[in-house]
Amino acid sequence: xxxxxxxxxxxxxxxxxxxRAGLVMGLKDIPLNAEGRTQAAAAANILxxxxxxxxxxxxxxRARETAEIVASRLGLAVSLIGGLAExxxxxxxxxxxxxxxxxxxxxxxxxxxxxxxxxxxxALSEVGGPAPALVVAHSGTFRALCRHMNWPHGAEPVANxxxxxVTEEGPHPxxxxxx
Numbered sequence: 001x002x003x004x005x006x007x008x009x010x011x012x013x014x015x016x017x018x019x020r021a022g023l024v025m026g027l028k029d030i031p032l033n034a035e036g037r038t039q040a041a042a043a044a045n046i047l048x049x050x051x052x053x054x055x056x057x058x059x060x061x062r063a064r065e066t067a068e069i070v071a072s073r074l075g076l077a078v079s080l081i082g083g084l085a086e087x088x089x090x091x092x093x094x095x096x097x098x099x100x101x102x103x104x105x106x107x108x109x110x111x112x113x114x115x116x117x118x119x120x121x122x123a124l125s126e127v128g129g130p131a132p133a134l135v136v137a138h139s140g141t142f143r144a145l146c147r148h149m150n151w152p153h154g155a156e157p158v159a160n161x162x163x164x165x166v167t168e169e170g171p172h173p174x175x176x177x178x179x
Contacts, residue, residue, distance in 0.1 A: 004145075005127040007167045009052060009134040009174075011070065012142060013062040014039040015160040022097050026089035026110070029061045039161035040066040044073035046163050046174055052076065053130040058084035058137045066161065067136035078136075083123025086138040087116040113147070120144035142171070 014036025018025050032040065043066075052074055057067035059080045067078045090110025092100050106112035111119075120141050127133050135141075142158045145151075151170045158164070164171040 004121070004124050005131070005133055007132065007165060008127060009047065009050065009132060010142060010145075010158075010164045010166050010171065011043055011047075011066065011134060011136045012139055012158045012160055012162065013058075013060075013066040013136065014043075014069075016062050019160060024089050024092045024095055024097050024100065025062075026086055026093040027060070028093050031061050032065050036062070036066070036160065037069065040069035041073070043161040043163050044070040047134065048074060050132065050165075050174070052132055052134045054128070054133045055079065056081055056084070056127045056133060056135050058086065058141070060085050060138070063136050063138060067134075070134065070136065081123045081126050083119050083126070084135070084137045084141060087111060087113075087140040087144075113144075116140065117144040117147050121148045146171075 014032045016025065016030045016036055017033050018030045047070060055067050055071050055076050055078045057063050057078050057080055059082055064078065064080065071078045088110045090107040092107050092110070104113040106115065121144065124135065124145065127135055139158050163174040165174060
């Protein structure tokens, strides 16, 4: 079984114009919008209270920029892990999220939920020290983690730039959780 760096902090990237429009981004490298940058800065302010010692990020620009905003506030560097990139949604990328059919199957030119979960968990197992670590990635990465851990939270969307503490028991929003 893959060893995850529990506990760790998780942060979905800030908002993009495609998030706002309800479009599937997948591996498309869509940048943060102004609101997304504001959200990342607000998350950084919250995270200053938790002693984050390392930051690991998806290489996609929206996650990487979010991580860099947090890292700048915390005085840390960002380490990239390619496997943390969002799921490859193939032909659905750029289209309406509501158009996706059978979300478990691999769409044409994309990857299945099972393959994406394996990739995401393998990437999360690469997160190293020093602890506590912050992982900046995507809503799909969060859903994959929840599937892997058999947590019910994966069906609920994780908000843009909502900091979470991830423990064996599940994810905890920081505004409701004290270390």
